[in-house]
Amino acid sequence: xxxxxxxxxxxxxxxxxxxxxxxxxxxxxxxxxxxxxxxxxxxxxxxxxxxxxxxxxxxxxxxxxxxxxxxxxxxxxxxxxxxxxxxxxxxxxxxxxxxxxxxxxxxxxxxxxxxxxxxxxxxxxxxxxxxxxxxxxxxxxxxxxxxxxxxxxxxxxxxxxxxxxxxxxxxxxxxxxxxxxxxxxxxxxxxxxxxxxxxxxxxxxxxxxxxxxxxxxxxxxxxxxxxxxxxxxxxxxxxxxxxxxxxxxxxxxxxxxxxxxxxxxxxxxxxxxxxxxxxxxxxxxxxxxxxxxxxxxxxxxxxxxxxxxxxxxxxxxxxxxxxxxxxxxxxxxxxxxxxxxxxxxxxxxxxxxxxxxxxxxxxxxxxxxxxxxxxxxxxxxxxxxxxxxxxxxxxxxxxxxxxxxxxxxxxxxxxxxxxx
Numbered sequence: 329x330x331x332x333x334x335x336x337x338x339x340x341x342x343x344x345x346x347x348x349x350x351x352x353x354x355x356x357x358x359x360x361x362x363x364x365x366x367x368x369x370x371x372x373x374x375x376x377x378x379x380x381x382x383x384x385x386x387x388x389x390x391x392x393x394x395x396x397x398x399x400x401x402x403x404x405x406x407x408x409x410x411x412x413x414x415x416x417x418x419x420x421x422x423x424x425x426x427x428x429x430x431x432x433x434x435x436x437x438x439x440x441x442x443x444x445x446x447x448x449x450x451x452x453x454x455x456x457x458x459x460x461x462x463x464x465x466x467x468x469x470x471x472x473x474x475x476x477x478x479x480x481x482x483x484x485x486x487x488x489x490x491x492x493x494x495x496x497x498x499x500x501x502x503x504x505x506x507x508x509x510x511x512x513x514x515x516x517x518x519x520x521x522x523x524x525x526x527x528x529x530x531x532x533x534x535x536x537x538x539x540x541x542x543x544x545x546x547x548x549x550x551x552x553x554x555x556x557x558x559x560x561x562x563x564x565x566x567x568x569x570x571x572x573x574x575x576x577x578x579x580x581x582x583x584x585x586x587x588x589x590x591x592x593x594x595x596x597x598x599x600x601x602x603x604x605x606x607x608x609x610x611x612x613x614x615x616x617x618x619x620x621x622x623x624x625x626x627x628x629x630x631x632x633x634x635x636x637x638x639x640x641x642x643x644x645x646x647x648x649x650x651x652x653x654x655x656x657x658x659x660x661x662x663x664x665x666x667x668x669x670x671x672x673x674x675x676x677x678x679x680x681x682x683x684x685x686x687x688x689x690x691x692x693x694x695x696x697x698x699x700x701x702x703x704x705x706x707x708x709x710x711x712x713x714x715x716x717x718x719x720x721x722x723x724x725x726x727x728x729x730x731x732x733x734x735x736x737x738x739x740x741x742x743x744x745x746x747x748x
Contacts, residue, residue: 369492403455405699411460412691431457435516463691483620567697576704611660615668
């Protein structure tokens with residue numbers, strides 16, 4: 329049964345800018361999801377920004393550091409399933425609030441870590457919350473905004489990833505020399521304040537309130553794997569491949585930029601490497617936003633294929649250059665295509681699944697893919713011992729090519745679909 333609601337109008341409606349005529353509830357959903365996602369990413373990536381300092385202090389090898397980064401990504405899969413199920417049961421807003429509190433407290437605890445084991449445990453807690461926030465926020469946005477603008481609105485929300493990435497780099501660069509890596513992690517509690525604002529001001533989507541069927545976890549999983557098994561498998565496969573490319577590359581870029589020239593790296597100091605990372609995130613933000621317009625115009629499938637192919641090309645070029653000027657020029661292009669495709673996940677998954685399992689499906693596929701991608705940072709760390717870090721990063725281009733092939737062959741087109 330298709331439930332049509334006033335703010336979920338069809339693609340044949342008059343063409344206007346996505347923000348024209350938006351309701352108060354739509355803007356509340358937008359800002360809740362945008363800010364929650366930005367701070368989510370900030371908390372997740374503070375670890376990568378301070379990896380060399382944490383490793384030196386706790387005596388971690390590069391492989392161990394990669395394993396901890398991978399463990400937090402694995403945890404996002406479980407967080408996506410847990411908080412996605414809660415979002416289908418108790419509401420998108422309530423689940424989002426709980427997930428934000430989870431990753432905020434986890435980040436604070438990271439600053440209290442006394443050894444590698446404690447740090448691993450607290451990074452897993454962060455991962456659970458990070459996976460859950462995306463699940464609830466994606467459902468909230470896709471169910472609140474109209475179908476004809478779904479790709480564009482989610483693209484703007486996804487651009488908060490770049491804001492969070494840049495914010496993590498800035499916070500680390502400014503405060504790391506002053507308070508150390510432990511003190512920087514204490515800033516991660518800040519999103520908890522946002523959680524209270526969301527709980528007070530952001531209503532649940534009408535389509536969720538109209539859907540009175542609340543499935544058990546077992547029934548939800550059966551419906552996801554049996555009734556919608558093909559959509560789940562295809563979504564998982566190309567998401568995992570794409571995220572292996574992304575996390576394998578971007579987890580190590582800060583470390584690679586700071587690697588001395590004598591060891592095969594560009595040898596940038598903290599200020600320069602931070603500047604280069606922030607500039608890359610300008611490219612990422614533009615990539616996120618542009619993907620939504622391309623997807624709403626050419627379709628989800630074409631947009632994914634274009635961005636994946638150009639990601640592979642850009643990564644191949646980026647790992648061959650070493651001068652600061654070339655890194656500054658090519659970096660934003662890598663980030664534009666190599667992160668822009670993330671904007672397509674939420675609207676595509678929302679259009680493939682019904683309301684009573686939508687948040688669970690979105691959260692499970694997105695975060696299960698991210699869990700598999702946890703192998704990528706560890707693999708790059710291991711490969712770097714034989715090929716150097718720059719050479720190891722070049723291998724990530726293959727993952728983007730694989731993702732493009734899966735989409736081209738198996739993904740159905742869902743552009744403009746009404747939510748059920």
